[in-house]
Amino acid sequence: MHVVITGANRGIGQALDHRFRELGHEVTGTARSNDEFLNLDVTSPESQAAMVKTLDAKPVDLLICNAGVFLDRGQNLADGYAPELWEQSFAANVTGVFLTIQSLLPNLQLSDAPKIAIISSQMGSDTRAPGGSYIYRASKAAALNLGRNLASDLKHLGVAVGIYHPGWVKTDMGGDAADITVQESAQGLADRFDALNLDTTGCFETWDGRPHAF
Secondary structure, three states: OEEEEOOOOOHHHHHHHHHHHHOOOEEEEEEOOOOOOEEOOOOOHHHHHHHHHHHOOOOOOEEEEOOOOOOOOOOOOOOOOOHHHHHHHHHHHHHHHHHHHHHHHHHHOOOOOOEEEEEOOHHHOOOOOOOOOHHHHHHHHHHHHHHHHHHHHHHHHOOEEEEEEOOOEOOOOOOOOOOEOHHHHHHHHHHHHHHOOOOOOOOEEEOOOOEOOO
8 A cells, every 4th residue: 555644754644654664555755845755845836746746646545634733822812823824824734735635636546445534633623612722723624624525526536535633642733741642643543544435434533433523
């Protein structure tokens, strides 16, 4: 199986990269300005085109849209959440997901059973709204909505789409107080991706297999 992972240079993406290699799969990890990975700025159409050229019509069996940012941590409602933070966050967390899927759709269609996994967050769910982190929450809600709609449109092409909450993970983004390690998250997510099929396309699940409310 050929797996493409965006944002594979750190955190959950890096752990997923390691996990799928351990399982014996071929992995193409992407990152911005990192010589160890295929260069990709998910927000740049030019960078997306260069990635597609490098892959050269190679089938992609599993695309994991993991790259993302959390730029509004600790912002104050009175004078925070600057417009540029909204722009940059949605560019990475929403537009970047769409551009990557759009760019690699021909490669996915060359697979016998193509799958797309979108890493969203429970912070994007309507059922969890404790306040704060407005930009991140809104962008992850948009990524969830994007995944659900893509699942409908891509089903007739044989492409399954799943959206996943990776857990509260001990990364630079999640912090040291988080619940689980990146290895635990990656192992659980890999199991979820393996179970994804056209019957479950459009699912929103946690890393450990629980359906999540939208």
